[in-house]
Amino acid sequence: MKVRVLGCSGGINQNAATTSFLVDDDILIDAGTGVCNLSLEEMRGIKHIFVTHSHLDHIASIPLLADTLFDDLTGQPLIVHALPETIEALQxxxxxxxxxxxxxxxxxxxxxxxxxxxxxxxxxxELSGRQIEMIRVNHAVLGVGYCIRANGKAFAFSGDTTSNDNFWDRLNKLDSLDLLFVESAFADRDLALAKLAFHYCPALLAQDLPKLKHKTKVCISHLKPGCEQEIMAQCKAALPDWDIQQLKNGDVFQL
Ligand SMILES: [Zn+2]
Ligand SMILES: [Zn+2]
Known part of the structure; x- marks a missing residue:
């Protein structure tokens, strides 16, 4: 399984785009502005989009993809998988x-x-030997994360969430976990805002990550533009025993 980061920021600028990950060549996890990093040919390969929740930074490219790929998708639609509430919101x-x-x-x-x-x-x-599982998290609207398993390897993504038990409990039932993307949208000086907006900040993440029994590589996503260094320094200080890195646009992970 290959995971390519198309966007992983909490906002946009010339170097930042919002959440979207390409799994192999045909599955998108979220379709934020990061989809614009794909060529037209690469976009044509997308067959499924798994959406974490209805917020704009995670769905912005779905309407534009439908228009861009209209001729290719006629007769073989692009399938968008999401919670019923998310589907209703999109519609x-x-x-x-x-x-x-x-x-x-x-x-x-x-x-x-x-x-x-x-x-x-x-x-x-189940899609061609890959199992994509939806896991409830705790966000301002109903939201989920995903776990994708293929060839004995497992990758998980939290989506947008604040403190919760369900995501971590589910991951602990896996035999192993090889790669984790988890959000920390805010720095600790925005702790109150993180709670109001149902996001993690390093202090909140430091309460939850130790629930995870798998000592896997952890990549932090959804960082607020301009606060990346502050958030990463606080994550590393609060979680010294963990292999933590900032997720970056263009990162490719082969599992
Ligand atoms: Zn959100
Ligand atoms: Zn978001």
Missing amino acids: AHIFNWVIWPDFTALPDRDAGVLKLEAMEAGAVV
């Missing part, structure tokens, strides 16, 4: 003919180029 607030055309009903009402497929937390979708 009501994005694909509503006001913000964007309803690509689930174009070019044909019964055969759109986008297929929104509801998935329950705890469910597993």
Whole structure:
């Protein structure tokens, strides 16, 4: 399994894009602005998008992908997997003919180029030997993380979350965990804001990460632009026993 980071920032600038990871050549985990780092040919390879939650920084590229790939997707739709509540939000607030055309009903009402497929937390979708499992987390809207297993290796991503037990409990039931992406959107001086917005900051992450029994490589994502060094210094100071690094645009992990 290959995991390529297309975007992993909490915001945008010329060097930063929001959350999107390409798994092998055909699966996206979230579709934030990082999707723009793909060539048109690479975009054509995407068959499935697994969405963590409905916030714009994680879905921004879905409507634009549907338009860009319209001819390629006619007759073989791009499948978007998400919680039922996330699907409802996409349908009501994005694909509503006001913000964007309803690509689930174009070019044909019964055969759109986008297929929104509801998935329950705890469910597993199997795609060519890869098992993608949805895990509930604790965010401002209903949100999930994912665990992807293939060839005896496991990769997990927290999505957007603050303190919770469920994500860590589920990962502890795995035989092994080879790579973890977890968010820390804010620095500790924004602890109150992190709690209000249901994100981690280093102090909150330091309470939760030790729940994990797997001493795996940990990559921090969703850092607020301009605060990266501060957040990473605080993560490393609060979690000295852990192999922690900042997740960066363009990183590629081969598991
Ligand atoms: Zn969010
Ligand atoms: Zn976010």
